[in-house]
Structures are given as structure tokens and as C-alpha cells.
Amino acid sequence: MLPCFLAEKAADTVTLVPVRKEGLDAWLETAPAATSAWVRSTGFTAEPGTTSLLPAADGRLDRVLVGVGETLDLWSFAGLPTTLPAGKGQASYALDDSLTPAQATAAATGWALASYRFTRYRKAAKELPRLVLPAAADAEAVDSMARAVTLVRDLINTPAEDMGPADLAAAARALADEFGADVSVIVGDDLLARNYPTVHAVGRAAAKPPHFIDLTWGDAAQPLVCLVGKGVCFDSGGLDIKAAGGMLLMKKDMGGAAHVLGLARLVMAAKLPVRLRVLVPAVENAIAGNAFRPMDIITTRKGLTVEIGNTDAEGRLILCDALAEADSAKPALILDFATLTGAARVALGTDLPALFANDDQLADDILAGAKETGDPLWRLPLWQGYAKQLDSKIADLNNAPGGGYGGAITAALYLERFVSKGTPWAHIDLMAWNTTTRPGRPEGGEAMGLRATFAMLSRRFPKA
Template structure:
């Protein structure tokens, strides 16, 4: 069980009562008169996020009131994730049901996260008695996966390069008995020329991480995660403002590892394969250049329109390699385009697929898991924008329009039309803290996709 949760021990716990503006009068009327007076004196009016511990006669906390949004209003189902940062140390239980009991319990766990590798930043010393009827094993694995993704993304690039990302993947693979392989350095040049080209300027050798788990007779599910451990932009150098949080450019890999953790820990009936092209897009005399042309693993030649569009290059070779194995479902996650953030902001990653049933399932699971995603089209007329005068395809068309869509169309060139493919352009970062989502690295899309895989392959 996750460390935030208290196994049944009979220890006394403090009640958390969820209130809304519409039910506050009824709940207030049932309180003892001193508690009513205390709440009135503090101006408590059940505003969402408002937290008021009510004192007992002996000075201890009798119960905690916590405000939620009214039914029918826009609701943050992770609102209870604020509680760990507001409550004094102790053991608590839910006295009544919030809007979504499972998500409230998960939010409580996610709200306890703190990144403390480099400074004292202790997690809140609060624990929760699990409510009845909740699969706490599942909550625990989802919370652990989110912590893994956050920790990997939050770790600065001097301690999270391609080799360290390989170590993290190997540790996970070893834990679940997965078969592990890694191709590194100049060994990539022949079979994975785009991965090699992006990573060859860094003294930290590029690599393709590859592990497989599960019964070979089960349906093949392959996950591909962009692992650019730092992105300077290459020779088309990013401005300092754009480079500031580029430690998160391996967020696709981090979230793929989080998703793999959940799948393997749950024992889903799949043959899972994970591929992570791990590179550092650095600047040196050996860096790849604008207008260079490389032959991809799949065969088409790629002209470099911009060295800062490197993520799609490493994913292209990895996707082509994954597709050779003919998986039943091929999924890639990557922190790919600023255009996606301009269109949808940091909290709502776009996803792409031509499979209508899959698209509907993703949307449904994203809503149910409070892991928002929004479908954008693989708009075929824009495919011509990728044309090159000197090669088969250009990695960064000029013009600047529909950048997330053209990136998805670029990747689609490296996946066979018969393959069921899902592409998600995540941000992997929370710019400012929200309930259950502290500022920093974030687990995005992995929970929704895990729910989808659980429903299909449990």
C-alpha cells in the first residue's frame, strides 16, 4: 500500500467533511453550536479549496471542513489534492463522499508529492484511512507511476542524461523481469541514423533503450517515448527562455516508463514493448546542421529544416523499428511542439489517431481519469507542407502553421497505414501549482492510456 495510506489498525482518525455552497447550510445546522460559531467567526462559506479545522473541547481537531465545487458547476475532481498541504500532521478519513471518491483518494496521494533530491523538502506528514470500495492496489500503482514520471522529469539534465535514463529504465525492467537491451553510440549509425544524428554532438552517447515484458502469445502493445534529455535546439539554438525547462524534454520517456510500470504491476495480459530513443541535442563541431539530409531507418530521406525539431527525428526511427514487430497497438508520447501549447495550453495535450474506436476510447478514459486529452486531426491536406525539394521529406516545414499537426503527419510517414497508432503531444510540466499537481514535472496521458489498456486487456 502507498505510504500515504494507513492500513486498518483501529487508530483514531480525524474526519474530513466535504461541503459545497449548496449543502453548507444543512451540514452547518448539524454541527454543535460552538462549531457553528467557530465557522461563522472565520467566515467559512464552503468556497472551493477552503479548509477549516474545527476544534474540539480539549483543543484537538474535532473534524475538518473542506470546500468543493457545487454539482453542475465546473469541477476540479482533484480538488482534494490540496488537503495534504493544508492539514496538520495526522491520520484522516473521509466522512462523506466527494464528487468522485476514487479520484479524491488518488488526488490526496498525488498532493503529497514533493521533489526532495537536492534540498530538504519533506512530504506532508498526513495519512489517509482508505475508504471502503476503492481498489487501493490500483491507486497505489498509479500514484507510484506519477511519482516516477515526476522525479525523472524534475531531475536536472546533469544527473539525467541518456545513460541515467537508461539506468532508470533498466531498474524498472529488472524489477518486473523484463528482457532489456540497449544500442548505444556509433552502433546506432547504421540502423538508426536519425537517432544517431541528433545525439552525435554530445559527449553523452545517444542510445535506443528497448525492453519487453509479458507472455509472447498475448497482444503486442508497444510504447515509444521521446527521451531528449536536454534540448539546446541544436545549431538553430533556442533562446534562453525556451531552453530554461528543457530538462523536461524527456517527458515522453518518463511518462512511457510510468505507463509501463502500471501495466506490468497490474499484470495486464499484453506483450509489452518499450522503446526510448535517449539523446542530448547539443551544440558542437559534430552537430547535425540545417539542410543536412539523412536516410531514415524506414528508408525515406529527411532534410533538416530545423535542428530544434529533433524530437520527431528520434521518434521516427523508433516508430519505424517498433512497427517492424507489427504490434496490435503502437503508442508514442513526446514533448514535441510549442504549437500544441499555443493551441491547447499546458494542461490539455492533443492526441492523434485514424482509428475512430480508439479515439473515442481515449477521450472517454481521459475524462474518467481526470487526465485531459483533446483529439486533433491528422489533416491530410497539410501533408504536402512536409515536401522537400532535395529529399523525400522535411522535418520542419516553413510557415509556422499547424505545427503540432504537421509533426504528427511527419511521424505518420514512419508507421504503416495498417498499424493502429496513437500519438500524444504532451507538455509533461505543470507551470504553476494546482490541486494534486505541484509545479514541475507531470505525469500526463499515462493514466488515461493505462485505463484504456486495463479495460481492453485486464
């Protein structure tokens, strides 16, 4: 059991009572007069996210009214772990019995995500209160999702000095050991011998050599699901160097890799009937005398030649070799996650990942999962009218079209060239970072689209 939960109530466990704004008056009418007077005197109106602490006759905390919205979701109680009293005698809370199993599962999951703290480099400032795990909640689902999101957040939050390509490979091996999966890793110049030329080109200038991580799990007779994650452990921009402001958050540029490892964890924990393959090209885009250069031409794993229009468009370069390998096995579907373009952030902001897909049913299923789980994505088009922008005069493709318009779309169109037309494929271009702290979502690394895509996979490949 996660440390943020208790298995049963203690003598001093405080009950949390959800109250909607429109139902507050009715609740107060049934409450003792002193309680009703206390709530009214404090000005509590049951606005979502607000609380009213109700004392018992002996002065101890007895109950907490929690303002909630029309629907109870993942975040309805997520503000509580960091705001409720956690002092001696007031360290545990329990939900009342009014929640349905789905609501109880969501509430417990939100509590777990809100209890996350990144403590690798310093201890937590204070202890957080614990929740009695609701009997109605799906304990396995709560535990699995919380651990997957924690994995994603921890990997992204870790600085590049401690999260280089070899460290990502170690994280994949640890995950594989936990679930009995297999991992193979190709390192450094062996990437050339094994025909991963763009991964090698991007990563060769770094002191830490590039890695290609390949995790497999499940029965080979089951449908093959390939997950591909961008693993740029730090992005200086290469010779087309970023400005200081643009480089500041680049430890998160391996957020796609973190996501596919988190999603793999969910799939394996749920024992979905699939053959899972996770591919992570892991590099640092650095500057040295052997760095790849603007206008270099690289022959990719697929055989297509690519002219380098900009060394800071490195994510699509390492992904194209990984996608070509994923596609070669003729999978049931391919999902890739990448912190790929600033253009997607300009179009949709930091909270809303961009979804591209070459298969309408796959896109619809992911968006249905997004709606079901409250984990939003927004579909953008693979607009073929922009494909001409990828043309090069001396190669098959250019990795960085000029013009400055539609950058998220042209990046997706580039990736599409490495997936066969008959292979269902979806590409998620995401921020992987919370720029501010909100209930359950602390500033820093964040899992985005994880719950939505897992819901899709669970529906497509249900357990017998």
C-alpha cells in the same frame, strides 16, 4: 504502503467531512449549536477547496469540514496535505464513511499525488500529514497510480546532468527488474550498425552517447502494444540553437520517455494481458564539430530520406526511427508521447495535450478514458491538406516545414509517414510540466494523459 498513508486510525486521527456549498445549511442544522455557530462565525461557505477546522471541547482539532464540488474527483481533497495542520497530535486524518469506493479511490489517489515532493537534492521543508487509507478504496490502484506518476515526475524533474541517455536506460532497467521484463540497449556508433541513423545523427555531438532503449514484457502470444517515448534529455536546439529562455526548461524534453515508462509501470503492475514493448530513443541534442547540420540529408530506418530544415526539430527525427521499428512488428496499437512542438502549446495551452490518431476508434477510446479519469486531452486533425508542406526538393521529406502555421499538425503528419496505414497509432504532444502549483499538481514535471491512456488500455485488454 506509501508513506503518506496509515493502515488504521490512531487515537488522535481527525475526520475529514466533505460538504457541498448547497448542502452546508442542512449540515449545520444537524450539528451541535456551538459547532454551527463556530462555522458561521468563521465565514466558511463550503467553496470547493476550502476548509473549516472544528475544535473539540478540550480545544484539540476534532473534525475538518472540506468544501467540495458537485462531484468528488481526484483533486477534491488534493489541497489538504499541504494545508492541514501536521503538528504533533494532529498528523493523521481519515475520510468519513460517506464516500463510494470510486470516490474513496480517487480521494486517496489525489492525496498521494499531492504528497509528492522532489527531494533528490534537498530535504523536504516540513512533514506532511498522513491519511488513513479508506477501507473502501482500491489500495492496489491507488498505489500503482501514485508510483507511476511519481516515476514520471521524478524523471522529468531531474536535471540533465543526472538524467542523460544512460540514466534513462538505468531507469528502464530498474523498472524491468521490478516486474521481470527484459531490456536491451544500443549505444553510440552501434546505432549505425543496427540501422537507427536519425537517433545517432541527433545524439552524436553530445559527450554522453545516444542510446536506444527497448523494454519487453508479457506473453508473446498476447496482443502487442508498443509505447514510444521521446527521450531528448536536453535540447540546446543544436546548431539552430535556442535562445536562453527557450532552453531553460529543456531538461523536460525527455518527458515523453518518462511517460511511456510510467505507463509501462501501470500496465505491468496491473498484469494486463498484452505483450508490451517500450521503445525510447534517448539523446542529448548538443553542439560540437560533428553536430548534424541544417540541409543535411539523413536516410531513416524506414529508408525514407529526410532533409534537415531545422536542427531544433530533432524530436520527430529520433521518433521516426523508433516508430518504424515499432511498426515493423505489426502491433495491435502504437502510442507515442512527446514534448514535440510549441505549436501545440500555442493552440491548447500548457495543461491540455494534443491527441492525434490515424484510427477514430482508438482516438475515441482514449478520449473516453480522459473523460472517465478527469485527465484531459484534445484531438487535433491529421489534416492531409498540410502534408505537402513536408515536401523537399532533394529528399523524401523535410523535418521542419517553413511558414510557421499548423506546426503541431505537420509534426504529426511527419510521424505518420513512419506508421503503416493499417496500424492503429496515436500521438500525444504534451507539455509534461506544470507551470504553476495547484492542488495535487506541484510546479514541475507532470504526468499528462497517463491516466487516460491507461484507462483505454485497461478497457481494450481487460484481465480475465
